[in-house]
Structure formats: C-alpha cells, structure tokens
Amino acid sequence: MDALTSLVEGFGTALTPQNLLYAFIGVLLGTAIGVLPGIGPAMTVALLLPLTRGLDVTSALIMFAGIYYGGMYGGSTTSILLNTPGESASVVTAIEGNKMARSGRAAQALATAAIGSFVAGTIATLLLALLAPSVADLAVEVSPADFFAIMVLAFIAVTSVLGSSRVRGLAALGLGLTIGLIGIDRTSGQQRLTFGIAELADGIDVVVVAVGLFAVGEALWTAAHLRRRPIDVIPVGSPRMSRSDFSRSWKPWLRGTFIGFPFGAIPAGGAEIPTFLSYVTEKRLSKHPEEFGKGAIEGVAGPEATNNASAAGGLVPMLTLGIPTTATAAVMLAAIQSYGIEPGPRLFDTEPELVWGLIASLFIGNTVLLALNLPLAPLWAKLLRIPRSYLYAGILFFSSLGAYAANANTFDLFLLLAIGALGFMMRRYGLPVLPAIIGVILGPFAEEKLRQALQISNGEVSGLVTPLSTVVYAIVALIVLWPLVRRFLPRKVVPSVLDEAAHEIEASHAHHGLTSAVSVERHVGDGTGRARDPEEPRGT
Amino acid sequence: MSSAAPGGVREQGRSEYGVALFLGALGILVIVQALLLPESRIARGPVGPATIPIVVGGLLVVVACFLAVDVFRGGRGEPEGGEDVELTGSSDWRTVLMLAAAFVANALLIEPLGWPFSGAILFWGSAFALGSRHYVRDAVIALVLSFGSWYLFAFGLDVILPVGILKGIL
Structure with missing residues (x-):
C-alpha cells in the first residue's frame, strides 16, 4: 500500500515535538474560539489565519488541521448546550442534543458527540x-476544460442545493465572483474594477474577504439584533457514557461516517444534507423511536459523526482538485494559497511532505480533540457565558488585527468594514454567505482554466467539450432545471427517506423559528422539497 | 416563515427592492468597466479580459430582475438567525453606527497612535456600543488585549504592528 507508506512518512513530519505542539495549540484555540456563540468553524479559521503567518507552511497547515476539527467540535458543544446552532451543520445536533441536555443528560450528549467525532x-x-492519491492521479488527466466544468458544477451546486432561495444564492455567487474579479487580470495584465486605486491592483486579500464576510458581517448583524436578556446555558459536568449509551451509539457513529464521507467528497456538498439524512436513518433504525424528539442519543451520535466525516471527505476535492465545498474548506484553501501553493492534482507529487504531514496531523488533531474535550467540557460551557459586549468587541478587535497584519495597510481596514457591511446586508436579506466566498476563491481559478482551455483549442469553443465535461454539464443542467424535471418524474423515483429528511428539515425549522442558519428548507412546503437536489450528483 | 421578518413584512418588501437595485447597478457597473478595458494584444480567442466580467455583470443584472420579480410575488429573504440574535424587533442602528465609528477610529488612528492604543479604543468603544458600562474594567481589558496582541505578534510571529506614539518605548 503506497498510501500507507506515505502516511507513515507523514506521521514522521507531524510527530516532531514542535509540530505536535502546533497541533495541540490549534485544537485548543479552535475549540475555544469555535465554542463561543456566534462563531462558526469558518469564522474560527478566518480569525486564526493571521496567527499562522510566522510559521513555515507545514507547521501552519498542521495547526490548521487542529483548528479545523476544534472549531467544528466547538460548534456542536454550543448547539447542545444552547439550542441555537451557530452553523447549518450542527442544526441537527441541536434537535436531540439540546433535549438531552435539558433532561440532565448534557454530559452524555457531549460524550457521544466527542467520541463519535473521533471515530x-x-x-x-x-x-x-487511501482515496486522495488515486483521485489525484485521475485528476492529473483532467484537462482545463473539464476543470472549468467541475467548477461550474460547484458554483451551481452551492447556490442551488444550499440556498433557501435559488435567486438569492445566485445573487450571493455573483457578488463573490465580482469581488474575485477585482485586480490585475492574470492573463492580460489589465486592471479590472480597480478604479485606479493602487491597493486594489493585487486584488482583495482573501483573508480580508473571509474575515469581513464572516466575522465583521456577523458581529454587525448580531449587534443590530442583540438578545438583551440572558441566555440559558445548561451546566455540564465531565462527559461520560454508560454501557447502554455506548451500545446505542456505536452503530450510529459508523453509519454516520459512511453517510458523511461521500457527501463531503463530491465537489458539491456541505454537511447539512448528510446530517439530516443520518438523523432520519437513525430515527428509522432506532429501537427507541419514541425517544426521538425528546432527547435520543442516536440522534446526536449519528449526525455528529456524519458532520465530522463529511468535513474529512471535503478535504478530498480540496486537496486533489483545489475545489472547496464548505466555507471552512474555502478559507483553508485560501490559507494554503497564501503560501504560494496551488492545491490541485499535482500537490501530491510536488509537496508530498506537506500533504501527508497534513493528513497525519488530522489524525493527531482528532486524537488531541478527544483527549482535550472530555475533561475540558465544563470549561467550554463556561465560555458560553462570556458577556456579549466583550465577545463581539473582541471579534471586531481580532478581525481588525488580522486584516491589518496581513498587509500592514490601513486601506484593508476600510475594505474590511465595507465587506462587513456587505455581509450585514446579505444576512439581513437572506443571501447565503457560502456561494459568495466560494465565488471569491474559485472565480479567478475558473476563469484561468477557461482561458487555458481556449488557448489550447486556439480559441475554438468546441475545446470546452470533452466527454467528462459533457457529463458534468448535463448534471449542471439537471440541477438548474430540476424544478421542471421533477414534474415529469413519477413520485416514487425519490427515495422516501429523502422525503422524510425534507420533512424533518422543515419541522426543525418551524421549531427554531427563524434560524435560517440552515438554508435548505423554506420551499419544502409541498412535501417534496429541494432537500432532494443533492441526490442528483450522486445518482448520476 | 417570512411573516416574522423584522420591521414588518411590507417595510422589508420595499427595502428588498433595494437589494435588487443594488445588484442590478453593480452588474451594470461591472459590464461598463469591462467594456472600457482597452483592447488586449496578448489575449487570444473569444475570451479576453473583458469576457468574464461581462458574463458576471450579466449574471448580476439577470439575478436582480429575478429577485425583483420574486419580491413582487411576495418572496422574502429570510434574515439569518443565530445564538445571540433575536429577530423580533427592528434593527438597532444606533449600536451598529457606534460599532462602525469605533472601527473607523481604529483605522484612522492605528498609524499615528499605534495599535496598542487604537486597538484599545476599538475594543473599548465596541464594548460601550454593545451596552457595557464598566468603563474602567473595559479599559483594562482593552489595554491588556491590545498590548498583549502587540507583543504576541512582535515576538511570536515577527510581525511588527504600528507603535505610533510609543516609538522607542515598545
């Protein structure tokens, strides 16, 4: 097994005392920041980006691996103890997790989440x-024309599948693509949308965009609607599980893993759909279906495992194709690019030490996560009580610090505020942030591939048509035309479990009121909602 | 579910046209800017530096039209919820403006005053805007954070943030 030998070498890179320390710091900081209310994993990574600037790229990525997992686990702790999920992927965890916490089983909920995430x-x-090297080998053969097609698919998928409203998802994508256009065109050297401002010639730093959209936008938006009454944090002791909790949890953990990974790995995913699928699956298979809705441990174990597996799966397209599928992966991709490394099929050949070091540190980060989070849970619960004035003041403080430190330029601070205002507007009018950030990061890359493809074909548009790209465009067309296509399909084509998932999403939304952190529902009213859309790429 | 939208449904409906207008105007700006680009001599084939901006601008304009139609038919964007967000009242613009003021103060003062003070002003001002009235405690926390982060960046990351008036002291 070639991959395994490389992996062992990766452990050699990651297990130096220094890198181990970075992994440890990463997990600790990631969890501590991620657990703070209002801060999701993407914002955690964006806020902590500047901290890795002084490090060499391998250590920085190792720290990121820790931050990545830590930030995600922090998010689930928040949703279990507060019942107000900060990000879409932990909405499902909140359903049963918070019910468990309310009935005095917070410790068990946190334990099954932590151990499930670890498994x-x-x-x-x-x-x-095992999979990534083979995908990378295949991807080396992928032509620029195919790449362009895959990126179009990613654009359409993030807008159509996740957006509560397609038109708003597309609007967000358009805004992101526009930001990505700013700067000197790489092929012709011409300035686009710079309006003669010298600072814009190099384009807008992705750190500024990510921190502006996620951190500043969120802080301003929350400040405008700050909950003035104290929120209800459920106290928690050390996480622990009884034998029966274990026997009820281990199967959901495994099932969750195998639901989550493929969804994360297709270049059009996100964690919401698989977590809902896992929830519905567990509800069906459970021996205690009557407990669902009242705090069933399976309903925490499955979705949490799914969430983590899909995060790891999401690294497959990110590392092998350079295509992120979640906001967090997008920010990580930006971090990797800031070191002048272009993730893509050749990464495994050109930077083996880095890639395998990163993968090995994912294992390490995961283990550190388990070792830290079981004993530290009561401390994390205390962090939830941090005064909101300090929390959001701190977010603005660290956002400014990070944005300024990136280029030591005051202009970036004004830009940060402008992008923060854009983020505010998007939150106010229900434009999802994910398509925007994907547009900023993938837009320039997609344009480059398109132009490469056309240069290869000497300007012939037919150069864009290859067998693979045809298939991909067919999928894109199917997603775009899905509302039409659906009418001609007999109802039975759609697996009923998906219908049920759609129903659950709708129900949980009614329950959470306007928690639009999940953006999948809204039009599920006809009982056959868009929650099914992700089936298309998988089924084709 | 859009019935609980802040500021009342009708009011939000009107401001949603503003979003469509913004998108449309931005799209037209992008297209016009692209058309003003000088002819490129290097680029080959049908896709030059102006092509993609025109496509993106076109996308924005089309989306703006669809959004306007959607709003006309009663569609509403769903404001984002969150742990600390309460969507029942209308937006608290006073807080937002005070936060923006603290933010701009930092941007203007970071070079003349130095990060240790401008950052502290940002933190203190933001905490004040968000309703904290422990003036002294806030100031202490703000200074500890800003000085601490200055030293962390200087010694941990080799990034020297502006020292401003503390030149020669830090």
Missing part, C-alpha cells in the same frame, strides 16, 4: 488517505 474523523481521514 468518524479517524475512519474518514483513513479513507481520505
């Missing part, structure tokens, strides 16, 4: 290690 993360990282 799923470990298996999924192993799958990543």
